[in-house]
Amino acid sequence: MAYKYNYWLFIVNNKYLKLLQERTGYLAIGRSTLRNQGASGVIDVARVYLQKMNLKALGDVSSEVDFQRFLNRHTKALANKFPNGAKGNWGAARKALNIFLRDCLYNHYLRGWLEIKHVEEWLEVPLDGDVARNLYEMYSDELPKWTSIKSLTPDVSFKYQMAASKVSIKEEVSRIHLDVKYWRDGKFATVK
Incomplete structure (x- = not known):
């Protein structure tokens, strides 16, 4: 059986x-x-x-x-x-x-x-050099220059999360999912 x-x-x-x-x-x-x-x-x-x-x-x-x-x-x-x-x-x-x-x-x-x-909808995009670099390219006038995860503060993180929220509205996706796009600067992405 x-x-x-x-x-x-x-x-x-x-x-x-x-x-x-x-x-x-x-x-x-x-x-x-x-x-x-x-x-x-x-x-x-x-x-x-x-x-x-x-x-x-x-x-x-x-x-x-x-x-x-x-x-x-x-x-x-x-x-x-x-x-x-x-x-x-x-x-x-x-x-x-x-x-x-x-x-x-x-x-x-x-x-x-x-x-x-x-x-x-409230989850944050995990910040790292790749994500920060992409967000900074779009919002350099609003964001401090990225240094490292080790030196990340709550204030800097908040500013990058707000920039990610703006992108998520344009992309019509929750900001947590932006990591999929920006991971390794999108080198593995096939969607344009």
Whole structure:
């Protein structure tokens, strides 16, 4: 007798969904994602934090202000967990969180389990040199010159996120998705 796979069994099995979050947290932060951030071990700390993060709280977020509080709280907490030399690195923590939340949104099972579809419009584009370079080319009169993730501050990040919001309106896509276009300066993109 053949085993019949129950598609929805996976969705309601919290044990496997938690494992999927752990896998996503590990894969979201590659070797190049947080290199040169001031200390060795930053990548491992970020992965562990993301794997254990209580994402179910996102289901209770009901406004952009609430979402920013959630994101700021976790940015500060992760930055403070980094090893000496990188401790307090706000930019690295924010980039890690934004990439991870994007990957959770892109995962059919996690998006449903976490009930996070409603936060898509508030998610930030993960900032890095490629994204910043593209935004700066369009809005150099409004943006400070990009330096690095390591030196990113909340104020500079906010300005780049506002520029990303302008682009997202023109592109008719949430700003979180701009990373897909700007990643590696679009060298892998085929859509014009």
